[in-house]
Amino acid sequence: MSEQQGTVRVYLPATFSMLGDLARDGKIAVPSGVGFALTPALREFFTAGDDEEIEYHAFLEASRASLRLLSAGGEEKFPHRRVVVSADLPAESVTPAPEKGDAVVELSPAELEVGQLAAVHVDDSGNEAATAAAVEVVDAADLGDEDAEITLGDCEDNLMSWYDARELGVLVELL
Numbered sequence: 001m002s003e004q005q006g007t008v009r010v011y012l013p014a015t016f017s018m019l020g021d022l023a024r025d026g027k028i029a030v031p032s033g034v035g036f037a038l039t040p041a042l043r044e045f046f047t048a049g050d051d052e053e054i055e056y057h058a059f060l061e062a063s064r065a066s067l068r069l070l071s072a073g074g075e076e077k078f079p080h081r082r083v084v085v086s087a088d089l090p091a092e093s094v095t096p097a098p099e100k101g102d103a104v105v106e107l108s109p110a111e112l113e114v115g116q117l118a119a120v121h122v123d124d125s126g127n128e129a130a131t132a133a134a135v136e137v138v139d140a141a142d143l144g145d146e147d148a149e150i151t152l153g154d155c156e157d158n159l160m161s162w163y164d165a166r167e168l169g170v171l172v173e174l175l
Contacts, residue, residue: 006090006091006092007088007089007090007091008037008088008089008090008091008094008105009037009038009055009086009087009088009118010035010036010037010086010087010088010089010094010105010107011035011036011037011058011059011061011062011084011085011086011087012030012035012036012062012084012085012086012087012112013031013035013036013062013063013064013065013066013068013069013083013084014028014066014069014083014084014085015066015069015070015074015075015078015083016075016077016078016081016083016122016172016175017074017075017076017077018083019083019085019120019122019168019171019172020172022085022112022114022117022168023114023168023169023172026113026114027111027112027113027114028111028112029110029111030107030110030111030112031065031069032110033106033107033108033110034065034097034100034104034105034106034107035062035087035089035094035104035105035107036058036059036061036062036065036101036103036104036105037055037058037094037096037103037105038051038054038055038058038103039058039096039098039102039103039104039105040096041096041098041102041103042054042057042058042102042103044102045102057103058103059084059086059121060156061101061103061104062084063082063084063121063156063160064138064152064156066082066083066084067082067131067134067135067138067152067155068138068139070082070131070135071135071136071138071139077175078122078123078128078175079132079135080123080128080129080131080132080135081122081123081124081125081127081128081131082121082122082123082127082131082155082160083120083121083122083123084120084121084160085112085117085119085120085121086117086118086119086120086121087112087116087117087118088116088118089107089112089116093107093108093109094106094107095107095108114165114168117165117168118165119162119163119164119165120162120163120165120167120168120171121160121161121162121163122160122161122163122171122175123158123160123161124158124160124161126158127155127158127160130151130154130155130157130158131155131158133151133154133155134151134152134154134155134156136151137151137152138152
């Protein structure tokens, strides 16, 4: 896995309300205790590309998991905006789980502290229509529906805005 100084870069699916909780409480529970990272299985799956290109696949998996969080409902402020949190977590708390997916890692503890935050990625308002459509079909895509996969691809073609970890409070207040 991509490790630097005893940490692993992990991409965590989230919602905007989770960002508010992180800013307010300084920590949040990670849904299902699962994140996505550049794992040995992911590196083995891709026969070409550098680590950054391969790691982007883990990021996309986290953005798709954010769609699943949105499909569960409960996000009031931005129900059609994906959120992915990039975090640098202690290597000993990150365990690859290839049986769940090439990029999947299990976290123990299943918690993110604000000091571990590296960046936040959020859909822009212009992406909301594509994200709303993807939220509706994410489960069908998981089951192999080709039309649903195309809809997800349309959503994933929209780049998410990047915010530095230090901007978390401002991001939550201004959006």
